Amino acid sequence: MADPSSYRPKPGQIPDSPGVYKFRDEHRRVIYVGKAKSLRQRLANYFQDLASLHPRTRTMVTTAASVEWTVVSTEVEALQLEYSWIKEFDPRFNVKYRDDKSYPYLAVTLNEEFPRVQVMRGAKKKGVRYFGPYGHAWAIRETVDLMLRVFPVRTCSAGVLRNHQQKGRPCLLGYIGKCSAPCVGRVTPEEHRELAEEFCDFMAGRTGTYIRRLEKQMTAAADEMEYEKAARLRDDIGALKRALEKNAVVLADATDADLIAVAEDELEAAVQIFHVRGGRVRGLRGWVTDKVEAVDTAGLVEHALQQLYGEEKGDAVPKEVLVPALPEDTGAVSQWLSERRGSNVSLRIPQRGDKKDLMETVQRNAQQALALHKTKRASDLTTRSRALEEIAEALGLDSAPLRIECFDISHLQGEDVVASMVVFEDGLARKSEYRRFQIKGFEGQDDVRSMHEVISRRFKRYLAEKDRTGEWIGEDVPEDAPEDDGKRKRFAYPPQLVVVDGGQPQVAAAQRALDELGIDDVAVCGLAKRLEEVWLPHEDDPVVLPRSSEGLYLLQRVRDTAHDFAIRYQRSKRTKRIRISPLDAVPGLGETRKQALIKHFGSVKRLKQATIEQICEVPGMGRKTAESVVVALAQAAPAAPAVNTATGEIIEENDGGSTT
DSSP, X not given: OOOGGGTOXXXXXXXXXXXXXXXXXXXXXXXXXXXXXXXXXXXXXXXXXXXXXXXXXXXXXXXXXXXXXXXXXXXHHHHXXXXXXXHHHOOTTSOOOEESSOOOEEEEETTSSSOBEEEEOSSOOTTEEEEOOOSOHHHHHHHHHHHTTTSOOBOSOHHHHHHHHHHTSOOHHHHTTSSOOGGGTSSOHHHHHHHHHHHHHHHTTOOHHHHHHHHHHHHHHHHTTXXXXXXXXXXXXXXXXXXXXXXXXXXXTOOOEEEXXXXXXXXXXXXXXXXXXXXXXXXXXXXXXXXXXXXXXXXXXXXXHHHHHTTOOGGGSOSEEEOSSOOTTHHHHHHHHHHHHTSOOEEEOOOSHHHHHHHXXXXXXXXXXXXXXXXXXHHHHHHHHHHHHHHHHHHTOSSOOSEEXXXXXXXXXXXXXXXXXXXXXXXXXXXXXXXXXXXXSOOSOOHHHHHHHHHHHHHHHHHHHHXXXXXXXXXXXXXXXXXXXXXXXXXXXXXXXXXXXXXXXXXXXXXXXXXXXXXXXXXXXXXXXXXXXXXXXXXXXXXXXXXXXXXXXXXXXXXXXXXXXXXXXXXXXXXXXHTOOGGGGSTTOOHHHHHHHHHXXXXXXXXXXXXXXXXXXXXXXXXXXXXXXXXXXXXXXXXXXXXXXXXXXXXXXXXXXXXX
């Protein structure tokens, strides 16, 4: 535990201006990021008598070993820099909201020639219009199915689109009128794009225009006794109204707003957000966080706003943001939101009427989310704690292994030998710490030797990180080594327990690797698949955990996760090796021109049959390159037939497909 007075800056050193500050621990890792209107006044608050500090603040300042700051011009710049640093350094003492699920969005890929409507998850992509998030993917599909009657936009993948372009006939949706079939030229790219933009307008809340237009067309068709057309338009209107009914009107004035509510206790907080567009709830999401820093409701709201809008621009930031409490510097936050939207954004607490009533609904959702999370977590914490205690007792460890790393080897008959490392912290998978290895020290099949190599490489990296941070002084660290930037390093943290997938030989290899490196504070065990026995180094008999043991369940989950991760990596390597194209041997032929050749001819088989003159017709292909392509394809050995591994059936190459 550090004494804050040992690194306290002199009062005259700290500027009395806006800025952002970072606390670092003894290993130079950033553990807290904050912002202030006045750095001098804010930092002085951290160096009071420890007894007067909030317990969480006291823990932070005694964990820290240094503090540094950056001066900025305005409070808005401070807000943006704070968000950027929290995202970059992932400080352990900052509030970080974690999504309780991966939310699906309705996405329209306006960056493609023929925009596609689809369900998307994960990071947002440039040139794609998003609507949502939705609670369930099936809700998106139901809405899209209703709207395709009126806006028959493409929904198929790029591969299906190419396939039907080559066949010259549309898919089933094209035949039943739920796709405008741009693949066969029923509509031009411009007409299809206009359909996609109308779809986006409707989803964005501009619904009345289209329904009124269809009603006029229906009336006109009926007057002209075109009853079939009138009936079709009537059904289209009904489909749009049913799609609208799925999102009931909650605000009568067609408001675009996000409502944010917070439910909290001393340890945790839950945030719920309702996205209202055109007066209707178009999406919702929720976060839960541990209150690792001393923060009130206003502070939680500010953190939520940063996470919610930190990566957004334009219409993704609504005109109105309704919150339960205003951030400390409301003016700076409002200005920051306005800059991200490109126009004025109102940040306020609803006081009366429909908006206040809806905020109460969002608040109830937040309270229920917090209660549900605490119920799940209480059960989960109890189970995980019991599992770690059982493992510690069975293996004779001094304390519960809070960080477990598991290693597995995978290969196919001695080829493409790879290894995986998965990490569990506090009994939970930490996927960001997973690592993959290629076996480089030798060729062929030898699981024991492979395990020794992987363990050696992993812990050599650990010792190198200790060298560089000064935690462990070695002989190979140059005096001018670069200063640590505070980011979490890939192999900087040692586990308390290493688990290997295997029995005595693999365990002995892992222990030998640690002994050779002089590491004596990491326990090793192996879990053999046949009888689920736990093997320890230098022991002739295995440790047998009860079949109902939570400790055994955890070890099995760790082992199975490592096994699956290794197999996926090994299969991806094998697939890349198998899919090597004869075009790869053509000097100077890049990926863009390869794709152009395949797109022009449809497959490698057709390309082999093409003449030099026909190849020269492809944009970007000169005669010399075309000659090289013909020579490379002529010299290439015939490809082995592809086999469907599920049925054993040999798959012959389709003239319309691609073998690259």
